[in-house]
Amino acid sequence: MSDNRFKDHLGRPIIAVTGMGVITSLGQGLQDNWAALTSGTSGIHNITRFPTAGLSTRISGTVDFIDVPVENPVERSYAYARETTAEALAQAGLSGDFEGPLFLAAPPVEPEWSARFALADRAPPAQVEGDAYDRFLAAMRERPDPSFLEAVQFGSISERLADRFGTRGLPVTLSTACASGATAIQLGVEAIRQGRTDRSLVVATDGSVSAEALIRFSLLSALSTQNDPPEKASKPFSKERDGFVIAEGAATLVLESLEAAVARGAKVLGIVKGCGEKADHFHRTRSSPDGAPAIATIRAALSDAGIDETGIGYINAHGTSTPENDKMEYSSMLAVFGDRLKDIPVSSNKSMIGHTLTAAGAVEAVFSIQTMLTGTLPPTINYVNPDPAIVLDVVPNTKRNQQVTAVLSNSFGFGGQNASLVMTVEPA
Amino acid sequence: MSKSDNDVVITGIGIVTCYGVGKEPHVALLSAAEMTSPQVETERFKPYPVHPMPEIDWSEQITKRGDQRQMENWQRLGVFTAGLALDDAGLKTDAEACSSMDMIVAAGGGERDIKVDSLIVDEALKRNDREILLNEKLTTELRPTLFLAQLSNLVAGNISIVHKVTGSSRTFMGEESAGISAVETAFHRIKAGQSTHSLVGGAFVAERADILLLVEGIRAHATGEWHPLWQRSSENGGGMMMGTVGAFLVLESRAHAESRGAHIYAAIDAVEGDRGSREDGKLEQRLSRLAGLTSDVSPEQTVIFSGASGLVDASARERSVLEDKLGGATLRGYGGVTGHGMEAQFPLGLALAALTLDGGLSVPSFDPSIEQPMAAPAKHAVVTTVGYTRGEGLAVLSPNA
Secondary structure, eight states, X not given: OOOGGGBXXXXXXXXXXXXXXXXXXXXXXXXXXXXXXHTXXXXXXXXXXXXXTTOSOOEEBOOOSSOOSSOSHHHHHXXXXXXXXXXXXXXXXXXXXXXXXXXXXXXXXXXXXXXXXXXXXXXXXXXXXXXXXXXXXXXXXXXXXXXXXXXXXXXXXXXXXXXXXXXXXXXXXXXXXXXXXXXXXXXXXXXXXTTSOSEEEEEEEEOOOOHHHHHHHHHTTOBOOOOSSGGXXXXXXXXXXXXXXXXXXXXXXXXXXXXXXXXXXXXXXXXXXXXXXXXXXXOSSSOOTTOHHHHHHHHHHHHHHTOOGGGOOEEEOOOOOOHHHHHHHHHHHHHHHGXXXXXXXXXXXXXXXXXXXXXXXXXXXXXXXXXXXXXXXXXXXXXXXXXXXXXXXXXXXXXXXXXXXXXXXXXXXXXXXXXXXXXXXXXX | OOOOTTOEEEEEEEEEETTEESHHXXXXXXXXXXXXXXXXXXXXXXXXXXXXXXXXOGGGTOOOHHHHHTSOHHHHHHHHHHHHHHHHTTOTTXXXXXXXXXXXXXXXOOOOOHHHHHHHHHHHTTOSOHHHHHHHHHHHHSOTTHHHHHOTTHHHHHHHHHHOOOSOOEEEESHHHHHHHHHHHHHHHHHTTSOSEEEEEEEEOOOOHHHHHHHGGGTOBBOSSOOOGGGOOGGGBTSBOBBOEEEEEEEEEHHHHHHTTOOOOEEEEEEEEEXXXXXXXXXXXXXXXXXXXXXXXXXXXXXXXXXXXXXHHHHXXXXXXXXXXXXXXXEEETHHHHOBOGGGHHHHHHHHHHHHHHHTOOOOOSSTTTOOOOSSOOSEEEEEEEOSSSOEEEEEEEEOO
């Protein structure tokens, strides 16, 4: 007999979060991250991973304290994900094989330049202009290099996670750009609602900061160039905001049907109550000026959660600190919440951890749940000169003790990607 | 199987291979008395033969030149093929249907700028401060928009822009597994009532030295002349031959499809993916378990569209399991004639299977030394894809009887 306590407003299984793990530039583990985040500490620093001479942006929120056997995005992304997953499973009290599906948000990867240079060094000399890849291929035929392939296979990270943690079936590796972490959670939720599984392992990781990644975003004028001091660069909703700060991180959430979680006596940390998404067809990097897709996304999440806009007590904003995102996000929230918006605290974790890209949606979901668990709202730091066109209570500069029971977390990305999550403390 | 409102049915097929654009050349391939030899490009990437992209007028599906210019061929092929599928389903101009349509794209990454990469490595050979050089050259030589043409999720992003598909947009990655997961996820969403109509598929461009380089990391690629799929041997490289492929499907719940009077090509009865170690017979164990999805069908009435990559060992192992578990079924290794389409491989198999079931086609043997003639049109189709390094998937399809 299934119990009504375990079903949501649409008769679907209620989804509980029973384990969380996180890594950002602020440190490893939820405890350390939360202490830093609530004390208004920034993890943004000068880049040391590669030389930055001549670059307009020289700062980031890279994670430089996790050992990797080789420096490349696959190794870093895997290592961060491995650590956050171990943390989340320990918190969930799960050991042994996970025996549920894995949904992984991971960055697209390409060969490192050091690998190209190494191939060029052992390749025959140039015959004609622009023939580097012909030479690379000749070198590779001469001496194949499986590690070169493995470092650029998009399935490499999920493969290792699946082996290490004993997940079931074919893992999904996904990218919805800066909404990836939220999409991974959504897929995990959907799988449980489908009745295919009682639990899902949701992981989002991004260790892809390299010179080329930085320069590509730079060329799109997406990054802050306020390099000095680094910790003041990310200033969401401020007048002088000039771009996001590229960063790394990872987060893992163990999702279970509430029924299964209760049955095994697990501690329920929070509920993923609703997910919403809507794609934008306006432009490759810009959002529709009327914000219609973002508005539809937030409304879809509320509707999926079965609550109206009055039920939301705090918003964990996408808040990238780009001129455009913060403006668009504000107007979208205003359209949904109306006059009440100014009374809802809205803060951006990115003011401290930067934009963890693929990982952001999941990292911020973990922080959203921690916000409810601790009754502490993390601040938006560097909020000195508010953008007069954005009238928000951003929890400026210092944390606030305030109990909230329902949180909205937004994620928006290049390619018209929009995803929002509604999380609550209580199932009902 | 008895019909149900939430059956997952295929109502739109977009397909591009070396045989041409759209359904017609592929129906011709699948219904010819004898196999039509595939197009093979053996010179351009010598010693690696690839199945090339056919002639395509991009404007047929991407009307704005500005949109075409924002993409390279990989994204163009994805957007183009998605348009074919929408057209075929009769939904291309249905703004309401597109704005509520879910989308899962199986994607790799976009084209490198070979000229810029060459310029950088050539210059680097003369210098010791390579990282400084990299900063200088990338800052000045990279086209800002190239990044967007390389981003994995921008196939879906461009489909939203060009075709206005905006219900949802998800991009799956991970080589062949991405295509398997895309179909599997859309299938379960429709079954569970989470989606009524979904666009699912992927695109792959074989004519790319940057891609050939990756697979050559394990010497996977065939060399020299084209050989039939099951005849490839280590005397001619690794056995895998890449093919430029675009394959998109419109999947709907039966109720949604019937309410709008859509033509149903076939129903997907089951689909599942798996992965794991391939040592000690474990690949065979997993494939045998997946073959269990066919327990309701009679092998004698079944055609198997195997997406075997041609990789010598993996392909032989797959065939051995299929012959064991589905003895009597007609085997057709479609990758032998289209080339291996990586992320698009599994959706391509479903597209070919759906056309075959719908048309009641007798598919010619693609490799007469192994593949037997088809005595009568099949009542069921099985589609397999075994990833060249990891991941396996299998689907079972039935006609809309």
